[in-house]
Amino acid sequence: MIFGSQGSGRFVDAVTAFETAVRGQNPDGAERAFQEMHRSLGDAGPHEVAQAAPRLAALLPEVPPGPRGIVAVIVGACVERGADPLPCAPYVFVELAETLAAVGEFCERWEETGGGEYPDPRDGEPGPALFDRVGPEAALAWLSLPQWEMACHALLNHPGVRTALHGSLRARLLRALRAVQETTEYDVKGLAYALLVLDDEPLVVLHRPTGTGYAMRMSGIGDNFQLHTLLADVLVGGGHVPGRAPSAQEAAVCRDAPGQVLTTGSFNLVTPGGEWVWNEGTPSDIPVVDGVRLLVLDPPPYERSWPAGRYFPGMTGDLVLERVLDAAETRAWLAGCTPPK
Known part of the structure; x- marks a missing residue:
C-alpha cells in the first residue's frame, strides 16, 4: 500500500473516540484518543482527513485549553493534506479570538505580579510557577500561541478562507495581535500579515x-x-x-x-x-x-x-x-x- 494513500481508518476511529470522550467529559478516554490521533495521522488517507477536519474544528469550543491549540494544528495539517478549509475556518478563527483575549489577561496578570521579560511560548513545557503566577487558563493561552499561528497559516493560505473571514472578526484579531506585539514583543507579525492579505x-x-x-x-x-x-x-x-x-x-x-x-x-x-x-x-x-x-x-x-x-x-x-x-x-x-x- 502507498503510504497515506488510502488510510487504515485508524485516524477517523481515533477522531470519533476523541469526540465521544470530549463530549462525555472523559479525560482519560480523551487523552488516549488524542495520542492515537497523533500516531495515526501520518497514515490517514485523503478521505479520512477530509472527513476529520471539519469534525475536529467544530469540536474546538469543547476541547479543554491544554490540547485545544494542538487540535487546531491537526485541523491545519488535514487542510494541508487536502481537506476543505472553508467549513473549518470559522471555528478556528473564533477560538483564536478567544485565545487572544485570554492572552490579554495573561499580560495583565504578568504585569500586576511584577512584570519582567515575558517567557517565550516556544520554549516548551513551563514550570508550575507560571501557572501559579497568572492562572492556568491564561498561561495555557499564552503557551498555545505558536500552535494557533501554525493552524491559522494553513487555513489562510487559501483565498476562499481569506475572503470569507468576516471583517469585524478580522479587525478584532488584528487589534489583539497588535496588543500582543506591543506588550510582549513576541513576534506575531506573520499572522497579522496573513490576515491583511488582499484578494481580487x-x-x-x-x-x-x-x-x-x-x-x-x-x-x-x-x-x-x-x-x-x-x-x-x-x-x-x-x-x-x-x-x-x-x-x-x-x-x-x-x-x-x-x-x-x-x-x-x-x-x-x-x-x-x-x-x-x-x-x-x-x-x-x-x-x-x-x-x-x-x-x-x-x-x-x-x-x-x-x-x-x-x-x-x-x-x-x-x-x-x-x-x-x-x-x-x-x-x-x-x-x-x-x-x-
Missing part, C-alpha cells in the same frame, strides 16, 4: 516619470517586496515603462514557484500624499482614494536588492494588468498627487 483587490498604479497609469488587480500578495517585484514584471517586463525587468524566475517565485532569487528594485513606491510605501509593509498600506487603492511609482532614490519570493511560501500570489489608463484619466489621478517627501 483593484489597484491603480501611476508611473510618474512617464505620466502613464494602469488599472491592476492583486491577490495573495504577502508583503510589498513581493508586490514591488510583480509591478516591475508587469510594467517593465511588459514593455509599458523603462527600467530593469525581473527575470522570469524572479517573477515566478513571487507567484507560485518555490524558492527565492535575488532581485533589484525598479521603483520607489509612494502614496498619493507623497509618503513612502515601505517594501517591508503590506499592500494594505496603500491608501484608498475614491474607492480604489492608489499607488505612485517614482524612480528609486538608491539601488536596493532583496531575495524575491513570497512572504508566505504556501500562498499563491498574483498581479494582473486589466487596462492601461488613457492620458486624460491618468492626468486626473496625478493632479491629486503631491510630490514625494
Whole structure:
C-alpha cells in the first residue's frame, strides 16, 4: 500500500473516540484518543482527513485549553493534506479570538505580579510557577500561541478562507495581535500579515516619470517586496515603462514557484500624499482614494536588492494588468498627487 494513500481508518476511529470522550467529559478516554490521533495521522488517507477536519474544528469550543491549540494544528495539517478549509475556518478563527483575549489577561496578570521579560511560548513545557503566577487558563493561552499561528497559516493560505473571514472578526484579531506585539514583543507579525492579505483587490498604479497609469488587480500578495517585484514584471517586463525587468524566475517565485532569487528594485513606491510605501509593509498600506487603492511609482532614490519570493511560501500570489489608463484619466489621478517627501 502507498503510504497515506488510502488510510487504515485508524485516524477517523481515533477522531470519533476523541469526540465521544470530549463530549462525555472523559479525560482519560480523551487523552488516549488524542495520542492515537497523533500516531495515526501520518497514515490517514485523503478521505479520512477530509472527513476529520471539519469534525475536529467544530469540536474546538469543547476541547479543554491544554490540547485545544494542538487540535487546531491537526485541523491545519488535514487542510494541508487536502481537506476543505472553508467549513473549518470559522471555528478556528473564533477560538483564536478567544485565545487572544485570554492572552490579554495573561499580560495583565504578568504585569500586576511584577512584570519582567515575558517567557517565550516556544520554549516548551513551563514550570508550575507560571501557572501559579497568572492562572492556568491564561498561561495555557499564552503557551498555545505558536500552535494557533501554525493552524491559522494553513487555513489562510487559501483565498476562499481569506475572503470569507468576516471583517469585524478580522479587525478584532488584528487589534489583539497588535496588543500582543506591543506588550510582549513576541513576534506575531506573520499572522497579522496573513490576515491583511488582499484578494481580487483593484489597484491603480501611476508611473510618474512617464505620466502613464494602469488599472491592476492583486491577490495573495504577502508583503510589498513581493508586490514591488510583480509591478516591475508587469510594467517593465511588459514593455509599458523603462527600467530593469525581473527575470522570469524572479517573477515566478513571487507567484507560485518555490524558492527565492535575488532581485533589484525598479521603483520607489509612494502614496498619493507623497509618503513612502515601505517594501517591508503590506499592500494594505496603500491608501484608498475614491474607492480604489492608489499607488505612485517614482524612480528609486538608491539601488536596493532583496531575495524575491513570497512572504508566505504556501500562498499563491498574483498581479494582473486589466487596462492601461488613457492620458486624460491618468492626468486626473496625478493632479491629486503631491510630490514625494
